[in-house]
Amino acid sequence: MTGKLQHVSKIAVPALLMAMMAGCASLSDLEKVQQQVDEVKATATAANATATTANVVATSASATASNASAVASDANTVASSAMATAKESKALASDARSLSDAAAATSAAAEKTSTEASGLATEASGLAATAAKASEKAVGVAVQAQKSMQQATIIFPVARVNSATGLPFVQWVVWPSMSEYKGVVPAPAAAAQAAPAEQAPAAEPTPASEPAPTAK
Numbered sequence: 001m002t003g004k005l006q007h008v009s010k011i012a013v014p015a016l017l018m019a020m021m022a023g024c025a026s027l028s029d030l031e032k033v034q035q036q037v038d039e040v041k042a043t044a045t046a047a048n049a050t051a052t053t054a055n056v057v058a059t060s061a062s063a064t065a066s067n068a069s070a071v072a073s074d075a076n077t078v079a080s081s082a083m084a085t086a087k088e089s090k091a092l093a094s095d096a097r098s099l100s101d102a103a104a105a106t107s108a109a110a111e112k113t114s115t116e117a118s119g120l121a122t123e124a125s126g127l128a129a130t131a132a133k134a135s136e137k138a139v140g141v142a143v144q145a146q147k148s149m150q151q152a153t154i155i156f157p158v159a160r161v162n163s164a165t166g167l168p169f170v171q172w173v174v175w176p177s178m179s180e181y182k183g184v185v186p187a188p189a190a191a192a193q194a195a196p197a198e199q200a201p202a203a204e205p206t207p208a209s210e211p212a213p214t215a216k
Contacts, residue, residue: 153174153175153176153177154174154175154176155172155173155174155175155181155183156172156173156175157170157171157172157173158170158171158172158173
């Protein structure tokens with residue numbers, strides 16, 4: 001546009017000069033020509049300013065476009081990173097789901113084991129109570145047996161020899177004191193004790209030896 005205005009100015013100025021040289025141009029024509037020249041200059045100045053502004057705007061737009069391109073590149077990078085992060089998050093979520101399922105299965109198994117252990121503990125508690133009662137009874141029986149052993153006495157015969165007569169006889173002894181029994185001797189033992197001891201057979205007399213004959 002600036003080139004067109006300059007071209008118009010180049011045409012108008014020589015025309016004005018030619019009119020003045022010919023002497024046929026009036027004052028009003030000169031004013032009109034001057035007005036046109038001023039308008040052309042103003043239009044050229046405005047066009048120049050507009051072009052300068054447009055150039056600034058274009059430069060700014062270019063810079064903005066460069067910034068937008070950089071921002072778009074950054075956005076693309078961020079989007080790629082976000083996509084990769086989303087994939088990793090999906091994989092982590094899948095792993096977390098698997099771990100959750102495994103934990104749920106482990107929890108169910110642990111609950112079952114706990115229930116079984118509780119039942120076994122209850123059964124063991126019952127067996128322990130029964131064993132405790134049996135142990136108490138066994139202790140009581142042992143104590144009673146010990147008392148019975150302490151209170152018990154045993155009477156048994158002992159074969160002895162009378163130092164005066166040299167004959168054997170039976171003496172009843174009390175265990176554990178090993179003292180002579182002073183009570184009533186049981187009937188079978190008394191009968192055995194009352195039986196007379198067998199006497200040894202008497203030795204036959206030895207015949208007297210005849211005197212030796214005298215010589216005649």
